[in-house]
Each structure stands twice: as C-alpha cells, then as structure tokens.
Amino acid sequence: MPTQIPNSRVMPRFAGLVTFGRYPRVADVSPADRPLDWVFYGVPFDGGVTYRPGARFGPRAIREESQYLKPYSMAHRVNVCEQLSLADAGDAPVSPYSAPETARSVAEYATDLPDPATARLLALGGDHSVAYANIRATWERRGRPPDGLALIHFDSHLDTVDSVWGEKWGHASVFIRAIEDGLVDPGRMISIGVKGPLNSAADTDFARRHGVTMVTRDELENSGPATIRAFVDGLGGAPAYVTFDVDVVDPAFAPGTGTPSVGGISSADALTLVRSLRGLNVAGADVVEVLPDRDHAGITALLAAHVAFEIVCLSCP
Amino acid sequence: MPTQIPNSRVMPRFAGLVTFGRYPRVADVSPADRPLDWVFYGVPFDGGVTYRPGARFGPRAIREESQYLKPYSMAHRVNVCEQLSLADAGDAPVSPYSAPETARSVAEYATDLPDPATARLLALGGDHSVAYANIRATWERRGRPPDGLALIHFDSHLDTVDSVWGEKWGHASVFIRAIEDGLVDPGRMISIGVKGPLNSAADTDFARRHGVTMVTRDELENSGPATIRAFVDGLGGAPAYVTFDVDVVDPAFAPGTGTPSVGGISSADALTLVRSLRGLNVAGADVVEVLPDRDHAGITALLAAHVAFEIVCLSCP
Amino acid sequence: MPTQIPNSRVMPRFAGLVTFGRYPRVADVSPADRPLDWVFYGVPFDGGVTYRPGARFGPRAIREESQYLKPYSMAHRVNVCEQLSLADAGDAPVSPYSAPETARSVAEYATDLPDPATARLLALGGDHSVAYANIRATWERRGRPPDGLALIHFDSHLDTVDSVWGEKWGHASVFIRAIEDGLVDPGRMISIGVKGPLNSAADTDFARRHGVTMVTRDELENSGPATIRAFVDGLGGAPAYVTFDVDVVDPAFAPGTGTPSVGGISSADALTLVRSLRGLNVAGADVVEVLPDRDHAGITALLAAHVAFEIVCLSCP
Amino acid sequence: MPTQIPNSRVMPRFAGLVTFGRYPRVADVSPADRPLDWVFYGVPFDGGVTYRPGARFGPRAIREESQYLKPYSMAHRVNVCEQLSLADAGDAPVSPYSAPETARSVAEYATDLPDPATARLLALGGDHSVAYANIRATWERRGRPPDGLALIHFDSHLDTVDSVWGEKWGHASVFIRAIEDGLVDPGRMISIGVKGPLNSAADTDFARRHGVTMVTRDELENSGPATIRAFVDGLGGAPAYVTFDVDVVDPAFAPGTGTPSVGGISSADALTLVRSLRGLNVAGADVVEVLPDRDHAGITALLAAHVAFEIVCLSCP
Amino acid sequence: MPTQIPNSRVMPRFAGLVTFGRYPRVADVSPADRPLDWVFYGVPFDGGVTYRPGARFGPRAIREESQYLKPYSMAHRVNVCEQLSLADAGDAPVSPYSAPETARSVAEYATDLPDPATARLLALGGDHSVAYANIRATWERRGRPPDGLALIHFDSHLDTVDSVWGEKWGHASVFIRAIEDGLVDPGRMISIGVKGPLNSAADTDFARRHGVTMVTRDELENSGPATIRAFVDGLGGAPAYVTFDVDVVDPAFAPGTGTPSVGGISSADALTLVRSLRGLNVAGADVVEVLPDRDHAGITALLAAHVAFEIVCLSCP
C-alpha cells in the first residue's frame, strides 16, 4: 500500500512536525507500505558556492513550503499517493568545511538508504555540488551501469568549470566530476536553459567537446522543446537522472538563489518542461540552490517543492 | 456628472486620506454626481482561510496601492472619470470569528448600499469567502433573478469543497454555497486558470457535475481564450458577476496571497483576460485574497487595484 | 538517563528534521530515557486573535530557531541535558475555525501526553488563547488541585476581557475562562509587564476585583522585581504555571507578534525576569504569540525558544 | 461632548477607512463635539532631506499603525476620549519639489484649520523641515506671541545647519529658520537626545551661541531628566511646542527613518521622557521622519503614533 | 588593449571595492588601454520623481549587483573585454534639491568626461530626469548634430508631460525638454512598452503631434518587434541614444522602482528587445529608476546591470 499523508481537512497543512510533502519519515513507514518508490533527503551544504552562500538552509525551506503540496496531478491525471510509496529520510551527513568530504559522506549515506531495488533518491539542496553525491548513489544502487546514467540538466549554467579557487568539487564543477568518474554519459546528457553572459567563449568548450546536448534559454522559445522530446525518445528507456537548479528560472520566480541569472524562463515554463519528460525512466533526481534568506514569501522554495513533485509524477506507471 | 478624483498635479498621489482609487467616500458624493455607477467597499475578513491568514488587511493594502491608479484606459480608449460615478463606502461590518455571521452581515450591509438601481458593488477582500456576500447583495439588488447570476471566476482553485474542518462557509466552499442558494447558475459559470496539484481527482467532481465550464491554466495557452469568448457571447447580455482571486496569477506576480499556486499566469495575462470580457454585462465583482504581510513592494495589492480598474472599465458604455 | 541532542560538531545545527531544541520526538524516546520531565508541543492556532493573525505558523518558527539552543545555562550553572529528559510531541489537533473547539481538543490531547506523573507540558503558540488548554491539561495531570494553579503571567496585556465580538474563548479572554473554571487561583496570579494605553480604565477591573497581582511595565524599573520575588516566595512551593506572551517585550526585540506594544522591556530584561523565578515549582508553561511573517531575521522566534529554555531550567533540581 | 472612536469590539481595528487613531475626519465632526482640542494632519513631504528620502509616505504609515492606539493612559490615568475632542484633517498641500514653497503652503493651510482658539495642531511628517510650518501656524493661532514659542525638541541632531546644498529650508535647518523668524525663543528651547558623531565641533555653535539648552544622549543617563524637569518648570506655563524626530530613538526601535543614529534611547525611554513633560502647556506638536520603506513590521510608525498619543495626553486637564 | 576585469577565479566577485561591472575607475586606466569606448557613471538624484523617491541610491545598487556581470555574450558571440575599453567614472555632481541645477551640472560633468571622440556615456540613474543631462552631453560630444540624436526609449510611460507641480525638469518631462532643446529628433524617436492607464487621453498628444513612434506594450506581442526593426533600419546608422526605464518591465521583475506599472514585459523580453537593436549606432545610453529600498533580493538592480551590458554589446564591432 502506498504511504499516505495526513488528511489536511483533519490535520491542517500548517500543523505537525515538518517532513517533505508531509510524507512519513523513512523510520516510520510500516512494512506494509514498503518497498519505497522514492526517498527524499536533504543535503544542507553550501560549501561549494562561488558567490552567495546560504543554501545550507535550503532543505528546511523546501520542506516548509512543501507542506502545501497536494498529491493529484491534473496534467498527468495521477494521484501519487495512490501509486507510490514515498518517505523522507531526513538530512545526509555533511562536512560544512569540505566539499569533497561532503561528496563522499553523502554518497555513502545515500547509497545505503533503504529499498535500493525500488527507491529512487531525490536530494534537496544545498548547492549544486551535492548533485554529484546523489548521482553516484543512484549509479551505485542501479548496479554501477558501465555507461553511466543519462542526465537531464536544468540550469542557467553548464557547471562544467574544471576548478575554482583550486577546488575541484565546487558547484561549478559538478558535472565534470560526474563525467570523469563515469557516472554520467556526456553523450546522453542534455543541459536545458543555459544562458549568458559567460566568463568567456571557452566556457562551453567542455560540453561541446564531450557531446553534451545544449538547449539554450533562447532555443527554448523555438526548437528547444522538440530537441528535448527527441533526446528523451532517443534514450530508449535508459535510466536517467534529473538535476534541477532553480536558477534556470528567472529571478522574479526564484529570487532565493545564489547565482541568479536574468532573463530566465518562468515557473510555468519550468513545470511544463519537466512534464514534457513524460516517458523518461527516472532513476533519481535533485532540486538545488534554494537560498532562503533572499526568498521573499518563500516562492523559490515553493517552486522547488513543486518541481520535485513533478519529477516524482514522471515515475508513475 | 461623474465623480472626480483629485488632480495629481495639485494633490500628489502620496497625499490625502486614503480611499480606493482616490474616489470620494460615498458620504461625500454630491447629489449632482449621483446616482453612482459603482460602489467599492472592503471586507476585512480572513476567517475563512484554510492556510495562511492575513487577508483581513487586504482592503487597506489595495486602497493604499490604488492611489497610483489613473483613469484612462488605453486598451478601451475610455476615461472612467468621464463616464462613471464611483465612490468608496468604506468597510463592511465583519465578525472576525465567524464566516457565516460575516457572510450575513456583509450581505445585508452591501444590499443596502446606495443607488441599487445603478450602482454595481465591487468588494475588496479579504479571503474568497467574502465573495458569497457580495454575490448575494448583487443578486438582491438585481431583483433576485430566479436563474441566479452568471459567474466569471478567475482562480487557481475551484473553491467547490463542501466543507473544511466542519465549516461550510470557508474560502474553499464559497461557490458551492452560492450555487446551492440559487445566487449563481453553475451552467453559466466559468472558472478560469484552475490548476493542480489537487487533493484528489474528485476535487473537480462538483464543477463537472453541475456543468461549470472549466478553463485550466494549461488551456489558457491554447483553446482557453476562445472558450472564454464563446462563453461571454453565449451569455447574451445576462448579468454576470466577476470574481478575481489573485492566486490565479503566479506567485512571482502575486506573492502576497495565502494559498499561492506555482505556475500561474502573468499579470499581463490577467489584465488581457479581463479585457477580453469586453461586452459582458457586469453586475458586480470582487478582488480577493491579497495578504499584505507577504507582499514585498506591494506588487500584489497594486495588481489587485488594477484588476478592479479593468473590471470597472468593462462597464463603460 | 536524560534524553540527548545530536552533537552539533557532528550533525550541524542546520541539518536534520526539525524538533524543538533538537530533542527527540516523544515517539522516539527510548524506555531507558523515560519518564520524561518535559514534553514540548505546538498549538498552531490563531483563531482567537483580535488584531493581526499568523501565529498559527508560530510553532514551526520557534522550532526552526530553536535549533540554535544550547543546553548549558551559565546563569544557573546547569546543563539541562544532564538533568532532564525532554521530548517534542509534535502539534496538537486544532479546529482553525473555532477557539472553543480547539481549546477542548488541545486540552484533551495534552492531558493524554505521556508520563503525566513527571512530564510538565510546554506549549508553543499560537495565540494566547491556547494557554487555556495547556493550563487545563496541566491541572488535570496534577490531579485537579481544588484551589487551581498559581499563575505567572508575562504580557503587555491582562487578557481578562470577558468576550470580544461575541466570542468568550479568544486570546483576550483566556484568563477569565481559566479563573472561572477553577484552573487558576486569581489570588495567586501575577501579571508582569502590563502597560497601556488601554481601551478604558475599566480594563483592569477584573484583575483588581479578583486579587490578581499586577506589576506594570513601569514598576519593573522600581519595585517590580521585589514584588515578583515576594510573590514567588509566598507560593510556598505550590505548583505554578508560567505563561509568556512575547508582546511583553518591546517590538524592537519581538517584531513578530500580532498586538505589539510600544515601550516594552528588552530581551535581556525578559530572560532576567524568568531567571528570577528560581525556586518556583513550575508545573507547566507556554510561550505564545509569535507571528513569523512580521519577524525579520527570526529574532522573535529565537527569543521565544530561549524563554522556553529558561523556563525549563527553572525545573532543574 | 468629546469626539469618539469606533468601538473596536464592534468595528475591528483592522476595518474602516483610515484616519489617525480612528478619530473622525474634521469634516465629519458634529457641532456638538466642537470645538476641537487637537487637529491631526499629515505633511507628506520629504524634499528637505539630506540623506535617504521616503518620509513623504510617513503620514500614511503612521495613520495605518495608529489604528491600534487605545485611548486610556495608565501613566496619566486619563482617557483622552473622555476629555478631548480630536479629529483628523487629512493632509496639507505640498510642493514636492520645493521646501520653501511647501513651508509656505502648509503654514497657511494649518493656520486656517478650524477652532484656532482651542485646537492644537499635531503634524505627522514628513521630514523634519515640516516642523517650521506647523510651528508658524501654531504661533499664528496663538496670536503671534512676540517672544515666540518655547520648544521641546527630541532629536539625535540639532537641525541648526544654516543651509545645505544652497537650500535654507531643508530638514537640517529648520530651527535656525524658526528662530530667525521669531517663532521660537532659543532661550526657551531644549534639544534632547543630541549625539555624535558630528560633522565638526562647530555643529553645536549656533545652539550654544543662542542659549539653546542641550541634553545630550549621554546626559540622559544622568543629569538629563533633572535638566528637563527644571526646564519645564522654568517655563511657568508659557506655551510650548513639542517636536519629535523619531531618530532620537535607536535604529533598533526606529529602523524606518532617513538619518538613523546609532546608540539612541529606547522606545520606553522616549515614552517616559514625553510623559515627564507633565505640566507643560502644550501649544502644538509634530512627529516626523518616519520612512516606511525601511520600517520592517511597522514598528517605527507604531512608535510615532504612540508618541503622538503621549503628547496629546499632556494636554488633558 | 581593452581594459580588463579581475579574474573572478582569483579575486571573487564578492571581493574588492565596487565599480560598475568590476571595470577600472577611469582614473586608474593605463594609457595603454586608452582611448575608452564607454564610460559608466552614476547620477544619484531622485529629485525629479512624482511618486516614490529613493532612486538616488540606484547607482550604488546597480554597481553592487553588477559584480556578477560576465563579459561574454552568448547572443552576440562577443566578449566585451576583448573588444572594448570600459571604465567607471564614479558619480556626477548633483544638487539634491534642484532638478534643473542637477541637469546643468551633470551635463557639464559628463561632457567633460575623457575621450570624447570614442567614449560613449552610460549613465546609471537616478530617476529618469537624469537622462536629459546624459543626452545633452552625448550630443555635445558628438559635435552638436543639428538634427539631434535618434532616441530609443524603453518605458511604461511617455515622460512627455510639460510640467508637474510647476517644475519643468522632473522625470515626467524629460523628453519634452530634450526635444525642445534640439537634442532629440522626435521624428526619429521610438517609445517602446508604453501602457496605460493614463491620466487622460491627452497624455499621448505631444508624442503623436511630434511624430514619435509609439510601440505600446500590447503591440509588443504582435507588430511591435517588426516596427522596432524597421525603425532601426530606417535610422541608416545615425547616432542613437538608448534610454531604459526599468519600469517598462513588470513589477514582478522590477519591484524596485518608483512608479511601477502592472502588466509589463518580462526581463527576458527586455533583453531580447535590446538585443534586437543589433546594428544600431549607439551613441550613449542610460538605465534609470532603480529604487533599492523596494528591491527585494536585488533583482531590479541585477536586471539594470544586465541591460547596461546588453547595450554595451550593441557597440561591439
């Protein structure tokens, strides 16, 4: 039986100890509701940022705003509470002063989360550097596929800078590390929403050289959706990881983020794009870069919670 | 002669005791400017909310931001100050602890506002539960049309939940009550901008069963405008009430609201939709769910004031 | 063995699912750590307010800021984690639309919380109307002392208005109800920090007539501390309940509250006053009226968490 | 009969068109309630500032927060609603681009406000430059006393700079102008709360040379209160004007102001100081320099409203 | 050699004394990097506003957010740091109390900025009244072209009111003054994004009478882009000045502005429109009306910085 959430007409959404989406803690799930389909967990780490820190408080903010999530998707005509067992594992262990050490401990923690055969992992960031750990854990739990995972990457930035200030594990380098380590197949990676200005023309070199498909923010108005559709179809059901950096969305919709990028897509565009992945074999996911101290009215965290919901919906049968 | 507003090149918009749009108080309108075409009034009540309260301060915030309203509509090429007598009646009496008692006292107060033969009522919320009272007063002043009023409903939510926490008069139930009491004809009701996620698939049952026309947020990108146009044309001039919940607009444009819904339309879309009702026989209206404490820079209240202006413009000859 | 909190040098304070002070959930306390000395629980209810609502989000905000609580009191030279078993029970069931129904359900819930022989109850508000329920539960768990409980009341307001807008269970009436029902002995009640302006001279009549000791905000600069000391000494160890409304503190220190009162004491004064109760036989307590939407930088919730900590310290042997 | 305010247990404080303290508009006062004892009016002008503008929105913000004023003073044991007829005249005409022109038009407007024989004027700023006009109007209505008025001046700054950027009518020059024009007697002027740092040692020259009594912020901790008492006693009942710049209070208590001064007194200190003027023959007053855009949670405007109330209380028989 | 910016992988973007875009101060540019192609300077003046002031702090806010600018434009495939010498001259001298005096001193200052033969001027506002001075300086440096400059004007308002409150140099009158003085050729002026409501139908008279091309906000959805393209092509390389008022963008994207206009375009639209000017012979520019006190998360200032960048890109060979 799928895990259930409290009836909001008995226990109001503003009541109760907070877990993501009001789903049970993993430790509280009864055996009857096992195995799990998704495990949510937070990674309160922002030691990988290159500009404004504060995303270490992102998991709490996303959980807080997620209290207003509802389970029935009009777009997919599916009620996740009727289909999926979902639970919140709490937060992964982090080393606030060390990105590589955090990557190691989070990956280890996430790999060992329950029900590896069925439970996909959804990490709540934290800065984008935390994606490496969740990708690695997903890859481990999938039996270390030799070709790596496919990757659907929503972001204003490519995050393929080799290192910044001598650190190879920061949030701008995360996909270089994942590709180097064989966790992600760059030939089956798509970066959606990329836009300038960039530091230099060379910023896109790594992606181009390794065959990453790039859908710029401008292309989203034209050929982008078709490119994405073709990309998903071309995966042929291969397991794919979805990573969503909220800065792909314009600062008006996501003010609470550390490296905001002017001229982004809208929240509605973002939800539509995620829904357009329908058919994807989602193996794991993350939603990252929510910075609560800049997030007036909590709209960025609320968006992040809904993006996570949309990703989960993709896995409904 | 229509009522006039102070010349802002003499009395700046940031000066003077505040009334909606700087229109005179009803008590101050000279006989020469009577009868009135619209009466604005506030309903400082949020005892019907299911999530975040605070809309009791909405009328004040909308009036404050409405100081920047100007009277000439470029879209309709009409100056409301040359066409219509408008006035602000102040706030209706409310019972902060009781939604049904408030519904009763507001309806009674609004029914008795002056110039019933000519003056349409525009209520400034407050939570959406206040719409019932203004609809009832409009219906009374129109001579209790046996078929009820047509209803144009802008909202992310259907607001047709029978009751919440044992209360049948909350903001999620307002249209069930209005339909049950014959004030609204569900066959001539259209809900525009509805979107998920919902609590369950059954959430739309009432609307579907009673023949409410539903234009989802996604349909607004495609068939929606045509559906709305056809709906308005189909009314054949029957009196119609317009109810506008600011949460139909995305949280980026309307952060100051109690149950924000991610992925909404833009402010520009909202204004365009209201303008597209041109030809409607507007019998009354409300703009609701403005929550000032979350409304950075007052942008939600400013939007609400402009939506009210656009609705008023619809009634220009 | 007392319950423990995570080591913040392993699990940072910004990590983990949130409970008050990072203490375990009641359900997670091992038998070895029982019986409990205090149970914290939230009452997410603001249906009793007479002005600005929003305190229903108070329990979450207090818990969030309480992550930065530490267990060793320099003032009392005591480490609560070495002395007391503490746990968080989550939130009580509320009826958002009904203050009397909420009073009933919360009282029932709290009465039944575990370890009644040892565990004092500390309620996190919510508006001040929630105090009634926690006082009742405390009184029940103490075996219904016929004389009622003594009451130490920190507040800018007396909260002894018989009813407002026809409601006898609102936040301005809470102590009239508690006295009427024999839960509180007005002869052993002290209201600390009361100040004007008041609605009328008659506002203090009830308190004076029933022998409530009143220490006005101005008296706190002079005779107040001695009065309080004498009052506590005069109780002779009788069980006393402490109720702390954050609006006793000046809006500079507690901006996040619904009926702020200019000219209040400072946070430092508040902590000193609570500490000055040393020797009191604390039977239960609440900290109420935290309104997060007005609480820039979370300073009101942080204060509330520390006041709760100081009250708990009073019960250390 | 004194003017009355709505019963807040019928018409909640968050309801109704806004006037200062919920007192009637001057135009609405019935003859039976005349003559008036005080007239409140706003001066939405900030064209005299030397640093951060925005106080033109001060009158609205003060009125908004003044809805929570209550009429009974515990300190003075007096209910202003039983003693005084009070009303709000709205806002004075201003010339946003010209401080001298505004001084002229405001003075003219204020001089002509009703009931000059009895009604004192309380101006709500606006920047401190507006004090000149209200002082002049008060002086005119008092029959142009040849010695000028006594002046009680609360401020962190002396506001006796001759001119700034070529303008002699800005907020830093207001008392030089009033003294030059014979409206204020510098020998009977006291500046309370003055503190550094200053632009130069010469900044206090004008005040010293003209015999202004200066009570520095540091002296308030010691000899200040006695100096003030002696000053008031020394006036022997001569008419005195009270001008209160909210920046005399520390930025923690009054963040919403344009030239905040670190290390100020508290709100409680400010109220106590105003109350200590008991016995003063108050001829008029102003409360100025409230800047709403910086005023989180409205605490500065709330303070300003209470200061105005305390000043009014001084005039109770 | 073009001027360079610090390497952000050595000197982080959050480090260092602030200049626009991290470009050198004019005084620090080495002769080898001369002549300059653009000089940025601020005009901290808001004495011309008709509603909400505060834009005097705009230059600082734009510079602060501009630290996150990067030099490579994906849209134009050009790195401005490889093509252009850019520098920040600091702020122009202003007279805070006088718009005409400020216009004079700023024009004089800007005219004398270095390298008039090559260096275009980009003024950071400040309210829109500052545009006059920069247009005049640009016209002077271009040798006083007898036909005046062409003007590309992004704004929700036409800014062609003759005078307000007796002042002919305020922000609503700036283009009337520029046209009257022959600095701008109205026949080669285009106002993009204009929208209502207006004060009256006559508000557009001046523009229509003088042959200004007007592209309303609604036309931008349809014929607008083609009209703009035709306009630019029609200029035949004549020097054109670009003036960008951030209120052309919706308040969701630009909350920090003094006269926000509901229903505006998005940030993405704005960037696209500026880029669509490709081929324009840009002679100078300004970005104005950023009001930091209302600008949560700095998103308006960040947008302004990027608009400035896009304008500069237009001048790349």
Place this chain on the structure above:
Amino acid sequence: MPTQIPNSRVMPRFAGLVTFGRYPRVADVSPADRPLDWVFYGVPFDGGVTYRPGARFGPRAIREESQYLKPYSMAHRVNVCEQLSLADAGDAPVSPYSAPETARSVAEYATDLPDPATARLLALGGDHSVAYANIRATWERRGRPPDGLALIHFDSHLDTVDSVWGEKWGHASVFIRAIEDGLVDPGRMISIGVKGPLNSAADTDFARRHGVTMVTRDELENSGPATIRAFVDGLGGAPAYVTFDVDVVDPAFAPGTGTPSVGGISSADALTLVRSLRGLNVAGADVVEVLPDRDHAGITALLAAHVAFEIVCLSCP
C-alpha cells in the same frame, strides 16, 4: 596633513564610489598625507562559520552604511579628520573554500600594507576567523613582540573551541590559534559580553585555564565596567588589539549576524564600552560577523561602522 573626506554639503553622502567612511583609497593618498595612521581593509570571507553564512558580503555592507559616518566625536571632543590620516585598502585576497589558506593570505597581505611604523590595521569582516590574520599582521608590524599582544574581545561567545568538524581555523577557534601561536597573551586578554547558553560547562575551560579575564553579559550590569577599567589600566600602555563581534549586541540591534545571541547589550552600551577603553594603546582592530542578508534597514552594518569609528577615536592623541 590628515587625509580628508568629501564635503557632504558638496558631494552628498549618497554619491560617489564607496570606500570606508568616504576616506580615500590607499592608492589615492597623496604623499603629503602620509604616513597613514589607520588602514581599513575588508576580508570577504565566511568559510569559517558554524551556523549561518553570508558574512562574506559584510565588508561591502559596512562600507555602504559607513557613508553616513561623521568625523567629530562628541564623547571624546575630537575630530578624527583633524588628527589622523585614514585610508581604505580595499579587500584582502581570500580563498573562499579554505579557512587556513585564507588566514595565511590575509595575514601576508595585511602585513605588507603601507606605513607599518604608523598605520594600524582595521579589518572589516567577514566571519570572526579573519581576526587571526589581522592579529598576526599587527603583531608582525609591531616587530613580533615576544609576549604577544593584549586583546580586548567583545563577543557573546568565547571562540575558544579547539576545532569544529575537523577544522582548526574556523570562527569558533580563532583565539585558541592566536594564543597557541604566541600572537596573543591570554593573561592580558579580556572577553567582554560572554553569555550562555553554552554547549557544556567545559566551554569556558580553556579561557579559565589560560587566565583570560571574562566579563559576562550579566556582570556588565554590575562589576563589569570596573573590571574593564582595571584591565585597561593594568596594561600599562602595552599594545592592545580590539576585536568586536557584532553578536555581542542583542539581535534587536544586530539582526544581521550568523550566530545571534538573545539578551545581549544595546548599541548604546556597546559604544559606551568601547569609549570606556580610553587610554588604551590600540595596535589594531577588527569588526566582524556582519551578515547583510538578515540585516533589515542595514542597522547592523551601520552599528559596525560606528564601532570602527569609536575604535579609531581611541587612538587620537
């Protein structure tokens, strides 16, 4: 001749590129104004925090608010601009991902700042870990006194935790490192304002064992000032370093900080305490832990700027 600041009656305080207190950049100081007495510089680093990050933006915020500093101290009757040559060196080089590496590079940079024989260093944080580097540089420039420097430490915390999360260079460990390395003499170190709650009773062990004088926050109300006076007198003119963590002040006065501590002193208390050091031989100083994203109305940064001013005043002859 001392360095001068712009005349604010010519160049308004809101104009010009920002440097601390409007003092010249070090590079711009003319030889005639050398040697310098103080050099200000920023350390935009927060990689040493244990809770909330963001202080990397502290130097910019302090500089911004410091524009309102004035040079004449009423308390000391001294004009720093007549006595001292002051300049801003910009920001030190930091390694955002490494506290020890930052400590090294900042110390090296600061040691090499000009005029070591005369110029004291005042570092603007940044988190408290940056104090180590400035203390080291001060010690180096003083010729490495074998006994180390005396230390006056204002803070709610002792910052003598050996390491956190395996890092010995974080903000909680800064004085252990300075003492271990012989830079600070613990026998001549005083920690002022320390308060609980603490993690454990052992938190004060290091300080007690090494003879650090501790003046708790409670002692400041009584014996503290005398203790401080005696401490300063006891130094006999030995060079002393002043380190000021803004969290020594209550969150009402300093909301913008990462580890706020409830019940702190006021801003006025803080200024008085610094002034009470009169006679100290100040060798260097820092003001740290300003976190702008939580700092409504900039009051924390404004306080920090004034504390820096007060420290500088101590060095006036």
